[in-house]
Amino acid sequence: MITAPTDSTSRTSAVAVKGGWRWMVCVAALVLALLLAFEAAAQSTATTGLSGPTLRLFKAVELNDIAAVKGSLDDGADIAKENADGMTAADLAVDMGHFIIAHYLLSRKLLGEATPVMLAPAPTRDTATASPAAKPK
Structure with missing residues (x-):
């Protein structure tokens, strides 16, 4: 048969562990809330300035x-x-x-x-460097 210790230190440590879990849950909830808030802020700022x-x-x-x-x-x-x-x-x-x-x-x-202009092929040579015979009069 296993019996639980009855001295005051074991009770104190059990209470501390129990309180520690509550503290960890509160911290985890706070971290989660902050992450969600930052995510929402990031999504809302990603589309600012749009019509x-x-x-x-x-x-x-x-x-x-x-x-x-x-x-x-x-x-x-x-x-x-x-x-x-x-x-x-x-x-x-x-x-x-x-x-x-x-x-x-x-x-x-x-x-x-x-547009049709964009689809047309680019000119192969510049008119400034073309021969005088090729220039329009």
């Missing part, structure tokens, strides 16, 4: 909501705008693994930027 439609675009990308992405672009969201982390909405979609949205955003970006 309404562009902010909605970033939120739609985070939520993987293609309909909201399309709606944000229709409302005038800037597809090339970067958040505070230096990421465009397409970059964020790739980073989060939302590849359908990333493909859609990259396609829209390419369609918006590719």
